[in-house]
Amino acid sequence: MTHHVILGAGPAGVIAAETIRKHAPQDTITLVGDEAEPPYSRMAIPYLLMGNIDEAGTYLRKTPSHFANLRINQLLAQAVSVDVAIKSVALNSGGCLNYDRLLIATGSRPARPPISGIDSDGVHPCWTLDDARKIMALARPGARVLQMGAGFIGCIIMEALKQRGVQLSVVEMGDRMVPRMMGLTAGGMIRDWCEKQGVQVFTGTRVEAIAPGAPLKVRLSSGQTVDADLVISATGVQPHIGFLENSGITCLQGVLTDEHLQTSVPGVYAAGDCAEAFDKISGTTIVSAIQPNAAEQARVAALNMVGQRVELRGVTQINVLDTLGLISTSFGNWQGVPGSEQVELTEHQAGGGQGRHLSLQFKDDVLVGCNSVGWTEHVGVMRGLVEGGIHLGPWKDKLKQDPTRLVQAYLASAQAQGMWHGAGDGQRR
Ligand SMILES: Cc1cc2nc3c(=O)[nH]c(=O)nc-3n(C[C@H](O)[C@H](O)[C@H](O)COP(=O)(O)OP(=O)(O)OC[C@H]3O[C@@H](n4cnc5c(N)ncnc54)[C@H](O)[C@@H]3O)c2cc1C
Numbered sequence: 001m002t003h004h005v006i007l008g009a010g011p012a013g014v015i016a017a018e019t020i021r022k023h024a025p026q027d028t029i030t031l032v033g034d035e036a037e038p039p040y041s042r043m044a045i046p047y048l049l050m051g052n053i054d055e056a057g058t059y060l061r062k063t064p065s066h067f068a069n070l071r072i073n074q075l076l077a078q079a080v081s082v083d084v085a086i087k088s089v090a091l092n093s094g095g096c097l098n099y100d101r102l103l104i105a106t107g108s109r110p111a112r113p114p115i116s117g118i119d120s121d122g123v124h125p126c127w128t129l130d131d132a133r134k135i136m137a138l139a140r141p142g143a144r145v146l147q148m149g150a151g152f153i154g155c156i157i158m159e160a161l162k163q164r165g166v167q168l169s170v171v172e173m174g175d176r177m178v179p180r181m182m183g184l185t186a187g188g189m190i191r192d193w194c195e196k197q198g199v200q201v202f203t204g205t206r207v208e209a210i211a212p213g214a215p216l217k218v219r220l221s222s223g224q225t226v227d228a229d230l231v232i233s234a235t236g237v238q239p240h241i242g243f244l245e246n247s248g249i250t251c252l253q254g255v256l257t258d259e260h261l262q263t264s265v266p267g268v269y270a271a272g273d274c275a276e277a278f279d280k281i282s283g284t285t286i287v288s289a290i291q292p293n294a295a296e297q298a299r300v301a302a303l304n305m306v307g308q309r310v311e312l313r314g315v316t317q318i319n320v321l322d323t324l325g326l327i328s329t330s331f332g333n334w335q336g337v338p339g340s341e342q343v344e345l346t347e348h349q350a351g352g353g354q355g356r357h358l359s360l361q362f363k364d365d366v367l368v369g370c371n372s373v374g375w376t377e378h379v380g381v382m383r384g385l386v387e388g389g390i391h392l393g394p395w396k397d398k399l400k401q402d403p404t405r406l407v408q409a410y411l412a413s414a415q416a417q418g419m420w421h422g423a424g425d426g427q428r429r
Contacts, residue, residue: 001026001027001028002024002027002028002100002101002306003027003028003029003030003098003099003100003101004017004020004024004027004028004029004030004099004100004101004102004103004305005030005032005089005097005099005101005102005103006029006030006031006032006102006103006105007032007079007089007102007103007104007105007106008032008033008104008105008106008107008240008272008274009031009032009033009035009039009074010033010039010040010041010042010105010107010272010273010294011039011041011060011272011291011294011295011298012105012107012271012272012273012294012295012297012298013031013033013039013103013105013272013298014031014039014060014061014298015294015295015298015299015302016103016105016271016298016299016301016302016305017029017031017067017070017072017302018070018072019298019299019302019303019306020302020305020306021070021071021072023302023303023306023308024306027306028073029070029071029072029073030072030073030074030075030097030099031067031072031073031074031075032075032077032078032079032089032091032097033074033075033076033077034076034077034078034079034092035128035129035130036076037055037059037129038059038060038061038064039059039060039061040055040058040059040060040129041058041059041060041291042127042128043291044057044058045058045126045129045131045132045157045160046156046157046159046160047160048129048132048136049132049135049136049139049157049160049161049163049164050159050160050163050164051163051164055129058129075091075097077091077092077093077095078091078092078243079091079092079106079243080092080243081243081244081246081247082102082243082244082247082249082268083247084247084248084249084265084268085248086098087099087100087102087267089102100267101267101268101269101305102267102268102269103268103269103270103271103298103301103302103305104241104244104249104255104263104268104269104270104271104274104275105270105271105272105274105294105298106239106240106241106243106274107239107240107272107273107274107294108237108238108239108240108273108274108289109127109237109238109240110125110127110233110234110235110236110237111235111236111237111238112233113148113207113233113235115207115208115209115210116208116209116210117209117210117211117212117216118210118233120210120211120212120216120231121212122138122212122214122216122228122229122230122231123210123216123230123231123232123233124230124231124232124233125232125233125234126153126157126232126234127153127237135230135232136164138229138230139161139164139166139230140164140165140166141164141165141166142165142166142167143166143167143229143230144166144167144169144215144226144227144228144229144230145161145166145167145168145169145228145229145230145231145232146168146169146170146171146207146216146218146226146228146230146231146232147161147168147169147170147171147231147232147234148171148207148231148232148233148234148235149170149171149172149233149234149235149236150170150171150172150174150177150178150201150203150234151172151178151179151180151181151234151235151236152178152180152181152319152321153234153237154170154172154234155177155178155190155321155322155323156321156322156323157232157234158170158194158199158323158324159322159323159324159325161232162197162198162199162324166230168198168199168200169199169200169201169202169226169228170194170199170200170201170202171202171205171206171207171218171220172201172202172203172204172205173204173205173206173221174187174203174204175187175203175204176188176190176191176203177190177191177194177201177203177323178190178321178323178328178330181319181321181328181330181334181371182328182330182334182371182373183334183335183359183371185344185346185357185359186328186357186359186371186372186373187203189326189328189346189354189355189357189373189374190323190326190328190373191203192355193323193324193326193354193355194323194324197324197325199324202220202222205220205221205222206220206221207219207220207221207231208220208221210231214229215227215228215229216228216229216230216231218231237273237289238253239251239253239254239255239273239274239275239276239287239289240273240274241254241255241274247265248264248265249263249264249265249268250263250264251276252276252285253276253287254270254273254274254275254276254277254287255270255274255275255276256270256276256285257269257270257271257275257276257277257278257285257301258278259277259278259280259311259312260300260301260304260309260310260311260312261275261277261297261300261301261304261312262301262304269301269304269305270301271294271297271298271300271301272293272294272297272298273287273289273293273294275287275297277293277297277312277315278312278315279312279314279315280311280312280313280314281313281314281315281387281389282314282315286315286317288315288316288317290316290318290319292316292318293315293316296312296316297312300312314387316387317330317331317332318330318331318383318387320379326354326373326374327373327374327375327376327379328371328372328373328374329370329371329372329375329379329382330369330370330371331369331370331371331382331383331386331387332361332367332368332369332370332386332387333361333368333369334359334361334369334370334371335361335369336361336368336369337361337363337368337369339363340361340362340363340368341361341362341363341400342359342360342361342362343359343360343362343399343400343403344357344358344359344360344403345357345358345359345403345404346358354373354374355373355374356372356373356374356375357371357372357373357374358370358371358372358375358378358403358404358406359371359372360399360403362392362396362399362400365391365392365393365395365396366389366390366391366392367382367385367386367390367392367399368386369386370382370386377407378406378407381406381407381410382406384410384414385406385409385410385413385414388414390410390413390414390417391413391417392409392413393413393416395408395409395412395413
């Protein structure tokens with residue numbers, strides 16, 4: 001009987017365990033997680049902060065006996081090292097766990113910027129349920145909250161913080177908001193929108209030091225000092241893979257895998273935020289720390305772990321972001337690739353409106369990436385064109401003249417290539 005050990009009980013670990021059980025009813029499955037709570041979704045944390053759900057609402061599976069019913073053994077422990085020669089995982093409890101197949105699904109963890117005072121009381125990341133509890137205790141109506149970082153996660157939690165009635169300031173060292181997802185115009189529009197919603201935004205600015213106390217005194221590179229009752233550190237995440245050092249499992253930015261999610265060591269797989277998976281579409285390996293990837297990679301890894309030969313189609317590089325009600329998107333190579341051509345359309349809205357922006361990047365007659373702000377109707381189509389690598393033929397020039405004709409371009413080109421499966425779906429099959 002094969003023993004599957006899964007390290008990490010987040011979405012990737014849970015989906016892998018369930019998939020293995022479905023396809024290998026007799027195998028033994030052990031799911032190791034180092035957080036005390038039942039497996040939960042970090043994506044639900046903003047809703048918890050808003051008060052829309054309670055903690056139980058974040059749990060991935062609602063029936064307490066779910067894992068026992070599936071004969072998935074749960075173990076509260078932290079993996080501290082892996083010995084691939086004897087197929088054994090050492091745990092922080094001092095014990096060891098032997099495996100036949102191993103899945104590394106340990107996710108990512110918040111980057112810790114090297115700032116003096118970062119460990120002060122009242123400074124927290126927003127990554128775990130435990131962080132959320134600490135934030136909720138301090139983010140009371142009227143509290144002064146300073147958020148370091150205006151990336152993907154930073155923008156997502158702003159809405160929740162605003163709804164808690166805090167006075168919010170955001171400090172981003174990049175020259176615009178969401179700099180790793182959005183170009184200058186799009187990032188600038190998001191900033192303008194946030195300011196209209198009453199958020200104080202500092203871009204091109206670093207937090208240099210945090211002096212402990214009540215309030216915390218946050219010194220910025222602009223020379224200003226901002227008082228804060230709570231500082232939230234949202235300065236990015238990195239794969240949680242330090243325990244694999246010296247294991248012989250190849251890690252670059254994340255745990256390197258092939259298209260079957262197998263690592264450099266046969267029988268050892270990786271999935272989710274911690275994985276640097278091979279993307280067949282671009283021909284490169286990519287860490288893309290979003291939940292749809294965690295779910296799909298876990299499913300594919302699990303199928304391979306039970307002996308099926310299944311390939312990952314691609315690593316999704318998609319971000320649809322809701323920043324205080326303003327929807328923006330970023331698909332594929334939104335910055336372009338060598339030799340690509342670009343078209344941009346920007347409509348600035350006077351007064352309190354949102355404005356709209358589209359930026360499309362073409363390589364030959366393929367849309368290789370795009371950014372949008374304020375367009376919601378094109379999301380499925382943009383994804384379909386970029387992920388499908390659909391040849392636009394004459395539609396490329398038409399789009400360069402009028403980028404808003406994306407839906408027509410998609411229908412005409414995808415249909416011609418037999419890739420159309422219904423308007424608004426936009427997924428390659
Ligand atoms: C506030 C917030 C909002 C988000 N919103 C979105 C969103 O809107 N859309 C989206 O796509 N994504 C979103 N994400 C990101 C999404 O949550 C992650 O992509 C997803 O959780 C990845 O799943 P995972 O299973 O790979 O990792 P994780 O969910 O991080 O789970 C990994 C688990 O492994 C545990 N672990 C780590 N090391 C060890 C070890 N050595 N031994 C045992 N256990 C270990 C961790 O503690 C954790 O419990 C959000 C994240 C946050 C924090």
